[in-house]
Amino acid sequence: MATVRVPIGPQHPALKEPEGFVVWLDGERIKDFGMRLGYNHRGIEKAAEMRTYIQNIYLLERVCGICSMAHSTAFVQAVEEIGGVEIPRRAKYIRSIIGELERVHSHLLWLGVAGHEIGFDTLLMYSWRDREVVMDLLAKISGNRVHYGMNTFGGVRRDITKDLCEDILKAVDILEERTKYYIKIATEETTIRKRLTGVGYISKEDVIKLGTVGPTGRASGVAMDIRKDDPYAAYDEVEFNVITATSCDVYGRAVVRLLELMETYKLLRQFVKNMPDGEFVVRFPRKVQAGEATSRYEAPRGEDVHYVKANGTDMPERVRLRAPTMANLMSVRKMLENNNLADVPIAIAAIDPCFSCTDRSITVTGNSGSNILTWEQIRQQGINWYKNEMGIDFTELNKKYQNRGL
Amino acid sequence: MIRPGKMFKEVLSHLFKKPATINYPAEAANMPDKFRAKLKFYADKCIGCKLCMKDCPANAIFIEKVGDTFEAVVYLDRCIYCAQCVDTCPKKALEATPKFELAQIDRKKLRVKINEK
Amino acid sequence: MVMALFNILIFPGFLFLCIMGLSLEYVDRIIYARLQNRKGPPFFQPFADFIKLVAKEEIIPDCADAKLFRFMPILAMTAAVTAFFYIPLWNYSSLYPFAGDIIVVLYILTIPTITFFLGGWSSTSLFSMIGAVRTLTQLFSYEVLLFLAVLAPALLADTWSLSEMTVYYSGKPYMMLFNLIAFFIAIVALLGKLEKVPFDISEAETEIVGGTFTEYSGRLLALFRLAIDIEMVVGASLIAAVFLPFGLGISPVWGFMLYIVKVLFIALLLSEGRTIFARLRIDQMVSVCWKYFAPLAFLQILIILIVKGVL
């Protein structure tokens, strides 16, 4: 069979968000791999320059639904560093607790998605059912299931009371038991092992060369965790291990994530136990003095970097952010070398991609205001695109369909 | 032990258990008390400082003067339910409620005037 | 003549099969949902889906061979319905028995798979073509297993007719115990035939969108889906007839009930099967089928030959 070009995306059932991948196949083997990114470009970096700091917390929280705490904390930390404000210890603990709860929900979500990609829908249903425990808890603590809105400059917006601490400990007990079960399933179920082992191999050297971060890097034996290396919030006051694996494949990534959940439960118990009393927010000026700061955060998917430059007004001069997926995407090509077509979804899913986080910046609307296209305009745009980019002319075909009244 | 069908027992035991899902629109879904959804506005407390308008990340809230009192106009489709306005308000004239079922077919109905005495 | 037409078109023929197929789809879905701790669809969901699809516009790709493309769903359904007439349901005999009907039934049951291949291939879509090639690759791994699995009880009963086989086993139901391995293999092969997890490789939605059926829509898709549902009933009936041949020939009503229970039992096994596995890769499926299940099937035949020699 000759080489076949198979498009995976921008719209494809395997991808939860639009991103264009192309694989060249020889039979079922992958010969080459290409990607076209940027379908989710929303202009967040530019928009951040036009908004005040307080508005930006909520804007940057919405870079990603799943790592919303990661992005807002990273931004808030950077601004607090510029402003020279030390937040209360209790606020640090609350931030860490929400961040860890978010990690639980993200990793359980990933487990479900991975199950779905290899056609194991039961795993998806079960792990997402158990994820509801932590989602409900987050809704109870913060007032929302995903965009928690917990951060503000100088601390957090809501306190975690005694009752909520009890709830957290109860939820952690349930989740720990379930996670143990999933670890057993993932490591001992033959079909899962068959689909995961040896897929998406990336060596330690390549991980370092391509700058891969988070669980993807740790599964290749790179013990890099911002919580340990560059502790923020309350992470320098607790004990935990950085989980690594040496199998360098998707199986290793799954195991790293699952074992990381166990570490997270350990962390949550410590945070709840050691949480100091006192204030949870201090005053922060609306205008931030000039300066710049870089802030790093270990999001569930890896290292999240924010750079903020302030110019003394109430709006930032420049906000730059990099989500973990952007660093990890470069490694996908390497991972897919010599794999099968059937492995593409799980290999891509294994970096826990979040394309919306990756893309960010630029205006949505061109013609000053909202831009509503008619069906005919959209069709025309598609025809032009194919003509210019691929050299295929669909004009005749379009006429034919129009004559049929379609 | 590595073997196929590891979930067999767990799965079979769920055949006679109560499902975890609910039949949503028919059965009500409840949110916790502190959930941030639709806003409440106490006109008598408002002093018209419009700080909430300034801090709103989505330009969703507008305070208008009607006669002697104030009135809050909220665009429910723009609102991102962060409840920053509730935090910002110096007089506690705004409050978030857990009423979250706000969808409308007509977009115009999403512009609501909130005025609670 | 009228009776024959009634038998073919209405009961236990075409119409009965359609209703039975859609109901069985519901049963499959609700069991699947309950096993996953979900509520599952209401009972009319498969019917509603069918009606919705029939009402929708059907789109035929320009490059596709339109005649072949349209013909394939009908052929798939016809083949599945035809096979049903040679399977004994709640009597000792099927509607139109003759010597050697086992081979005919197995042969006819292969046709739907071939139509999936031809339909997918003729639609010229990339995903369909990959799906079509996978369908055919799959066929070579599970079809032999199904043949071998049905061969074992037939050898024991010393007949090539399904009806004679049921008569033999009804006389000595305990003989069934020698066929347990074949029963297990037949269930596995049926999972492959119906393209369900872990063998839904040819329509793996996360890999190749809709697989063979990517380009099918509207009525044609509805027919294909109905054909698969009917195939499920036929396959389950075949397994029930070959491997669970007890309680036949009692009063029609009770016999019918017993038949339904048998089919539901096999549906439960199929649902359970597709709940607890991940989808295999095509190379893994071929190797699993030939490395593990084919030797097992031969072992079964060896057991049967020994049993026959001893008895």
Add this chain to the structure above:
Amino acid sequence: MSDTNREQNIQSSLESKFSFLKDKTKIRRARRMFVDVEKLSDFRPVFDHLFNELDFTRICMITGLDEGENYSFIYHLASFNGIELDLKTYTPKSSPNIKSVMNTFPGAELYERELVDMFGINVEGLPEGPRYPLPDDWPQGQYPMRKDWKKEMLDGK
């Protein structure tokens, strides 16, 4: 401060090797450093020294900035011991050219493509490939992260 020993070592290593970095290296706080390289031609030696000798083997991201007469770039370098170093360099607006660092660190491809699209920087040595992140039909010559760009410019005003 005693806990910035590692940072001070890096600072002294840089300042002893490159005389032009005197007073241009700052320790912002523990694990945060800042190095300002004024001339673009000096950038590469400093970068290579940091990359090869001082173990800053990862580029977290590249920030582009529009600062009056210059475009400046901050290469956020990280080492595995938790230190993050911002390496800043400049290019004049009249001829915005920089050299790619992809031959040293292949993972920088997307960050450099972003500079091309958002600032209109000419990155030498960047291999051909699809653009990122703007759409294919984005008007030519418009670079949205420049400070003089307004969204009305999309309509050709």
